[in-house]
Amino acid sequence: TQLLEQSPQFLSIQEGENLTVYCNSSSVFSSLQWYRQEPGEGPVLLVTVVTGGEVKKLKRLTFQFGDARKDSSLHITAAQPGDTGLYLCAGASRDSNYQLIWGAGTKLIIKP
Amino acid sequence: DTAVSQTPKYLVTQMGNDKSIKCEQNLGHDTMYWYKQDSKKFLKIMFSYNNKELIINETVPNRFSPKSPDKAHLNLHINSLELGDSAVYFCASSRRDITSPLHFGNGTRLTVT
Numbered sequence: 001t002q003l004l005e006q007s008p009q010f011l012s013i014q015e016g017e018n019l020t021v022y023c024n025s026s027s028v029f030s031s032l033q034w035y036r037q038e039p040g041e042g043p044v045l046l047v048t049v050v051t052g053g054e055v056k057k058l059k060r061l062t063f064q065f066g067d068a069r070k071d072s073s074l075h076i077t078a079a080q081p082g083d084t085g086l087y088l089c090a091g092a093s094r095d096s097n098y099q100l101i102w103g104a105g106t107k108l109i110i111k112p
Numbered sequence: 113d114t115a116v117s118q119t120p121k122y123l124v125t126q127m128g129n130d131k132s133i134k135c136e137q138n139l140g141h142d143t144m145y146w147y148k149q150d151s152k153k154f155l156k157i158m159f160s161y162n163n164k165e166l167i168i169n170e171t172v173p174n175r176f177s178p179k180s181p182d183k184a185h186l187n188l189h190i191n192s193l194e195l196g197d198s199a200v201y202f203c204a205s206s207r208r209d210i211t212s213p214l215h216f217g218n219g220t221r222l223t224v225t
Contacts, residue, residue: 033209042216092210102155
């Protein structure tokens with residue numbers, strides 16, 4: 001069974017702090033996506049990474065794909081209350097017949 | 113206009129009943145999905161469907177069945193509802209490209225009493 005392990009499962013920090021969320025697997029992924037889900041809504045795509053070592057930035061969010069394409073991280077600088085939500089990573093690999101497999105999510109709370 | 117819309121938003125019903133959840137996408141996508149999100153927020157694929165292929169997660173009970181009247185619609189029909197079916201169900205769509213993002217509806221919260 002392919003697994004995408006996300007850590008931490010839960011994170012509560014003060015506004016202005018930095019944080020990193022990790023997504024790890026033993027499988028090599030063709031692509032990996034990060035989503036954010038807010039209460040009462042469906043997940044919304046933040047970014048897709050496809051190249052090993054790739055770094056993408058979305059304002060205060062920095063996404064990195066590992067060189068071996070087995071892991072990814074999401075770093076948030078100077079977190080804001082609006083960053084609060086459930087962050088999910090999802091990846092497609094040959095092991096999964098290119099069906100998306102999902103991490104269990106990181107619930108992030110930013111306190112003002 | 114909402115890209116992926118599903119109805120109803122909330123569904124409360126009794127054990128043993130049969131219910132349907134409707135989903136429509138106006139993005140012109142080839143593939144549609146149903147996901148189940150449990151109380152721990154884990155997203156579990158139930159079905160993926162395009163014009164030619166239905167892929168069923170083998171762990172999904174056969175009480176659940178997708179029905180697609182056309183490319184833009186994928187409804188979920190559930191027979192003989194059980195307490196354990198209570199969850200939030202999400203419809204999603206995407207292009208066929210494996211790097212294409214999924215576009216999700218806002219979910220249907222199903223409560224079985």
